[in-house]
Amino acid sequence: MFILAYDVGTSGVKTCLYKSGDDLELVASELGAYGLTILPDGGAEQDPEEWWSAMVSTTHHLAATHPAEMSAVEGISFCSQMQALVLVDALGRHLRPAMSYMDQRAVEEKRRGLESGFKIAGMNARKLLASLYRTSAVSASVKDPMWKYLWVRDHEPQVFKKVRWWVDVKEYLIGRMTGHHVMSIDSAFATLLLDVRAKKPAWAEKLARTFGVNPAHLPPIVVSSAAVGTLRPEIASELGLPSLAVVYAGGGDASLIGVGAGACDVSDTHVYWGTSGWVSTVTDHRAVDISSMIATVDGADPGKYNYFAELETAGKCFEWVRRHLAEDEIDVYLSHDNKADDTESEYESLYEYLSEIVSKAAAGAGGVIFTPWLHGNRCPFEDANARAMFFNISLETGKTELLRAVIEGVCFHLRWFLETQEKKVETAETIRFVGGGALSPVTSQILADVLGRRVETVADPQNVGSVGAALVALVGAGKVSDLPTAARQLVKVSGTYEPNPATREVYDRQYEVFKTMYKQNRKAFGALNAANEGNN
Incomplete structure (x- = not known):
């Protein structure tokens, strides 16, 4: 099975072609770059059209060098940056530049929404306790996507009234590919509006309304290995890929890099050092440390969570x-x-x-x-x-x-x-x-x-996100049943460093x-x- 994995980072997309069999073989990869605009008001934005152009160009390069393998691609998956805000209309077209996870403009929205009334740890007690109970987290950072959503509502009302879906980076790209708008469960958790007490993935709609979020803007939630759909004919033609290639939901970097690192069992810890950095430890339960701004993010493997410090x-x-x-x-x-x-x-x-x-x-x-x-x-x-x-x-x-x-x-x-x-x-x-x-x-x-x-x-080490995306696609295609075992078997250690x-x-x-x-x-x-x- 040939799998195309798009690792959509802050500064570029790495498009990786994998062949699965007894092992997971990287056939070839291409890197496409794009910009990040830092604005004087604290904004940090990217143009979704640049993400798409980079994906198209890298896909074409791979097709030119490996035409037989690319024509046999059966699965497409994603690993991407998280906690961006992409607002799209009913046709899936982005309405404004994406607000990056680095964007910190929404100071006033956060102040009004969370820092009034009787407080605990500097936050509105009622909203804090309701958030912790319903979502096991709280939007305590000005960079959290809910405040960006409300910033657009307050500062760009003409844009906001056209919004049909609030999605993240890879979800925008998946919607453009398939015409279906969803959020993988880890992306949904990263909005901090996922109802963790529901029996199946669902939004905390009452809590969302409390903060001023319209639940109708939140798309259906799926697991990372879910098959979202096949390529729309015009997209298959634009990318040069088989129209029957299945697009899987994939995951965010916070959940899939650990998979690609071979560290996705309980108590496994990995350190990521890219443009940003983090320490992530796998748990079998939810945990949160409000004072230190750490919470568990839903993992790609159901029932496992990543306790994540960024x-x-x-x-x-x-x-x-x-x-x-x-x-x-x-x-x-x-x-x-x-x-x-x-x-x-x-x-x-x-x-x-x-x-x-x-x-x-x-x-x-x-x-x-x-x-x-x-x-x-x-x-x-x-x-x-x-x-x-x-x-x-x-x-x-x-x-x-x-x-x-x-x-x-x-x-x-x-x-x-x-x-x-x-x-x-x-x-x-x-x-x-x-x-x-x-x-x-x-x-x-x-x-x-x-x-x-x-x-x-x-x-x-630079391709672990795409490895994680490929492994999730293998699970979705029924080729792999146990993600942690597959990760341990397929991800090989190349260097060991003992402390001096x-x-x-x-x-x-x-x-x-x-x-x-x-x-x-x-x-x-x-x-x-x-x-x-x-x-x-």
């Missing part, structure tokens, strides 16, 4: 430091010597070169600490005004130390997640590490050292300081950025 900018931090500290107009200067001349001959990429440079700095980066809050922070504290910092720079500090401090700072924050999760659930002693960050043995070792736990990487005891003292000391950085600077962040609250 960092807005992980790989984005290294991209930022690469751009501003390495890609100088006068070439790459990272020490007193110009290394740019021999970079091409010795290293396959600038990223590989920078990883090697980082390895030459001592653990602890000479005492420099970096806080990875380039776009605010959500967990274990939420503050849209929080910002990244380099702390404790001295005359001896160079770019090498700054680069290492960025990697260590992201790892410190991931350790904070892990320790916060352990207050509610049991985490794994061996951590599965995936995403672009896992391509670097240097980063993998630093993560093991900072966490003080064994870290395992897989053979293709020699680094423990310095990392423990700096980690304790790292955890104080937000509290010590919270008022300063507010003073500098509060005038733009919701505008940054």
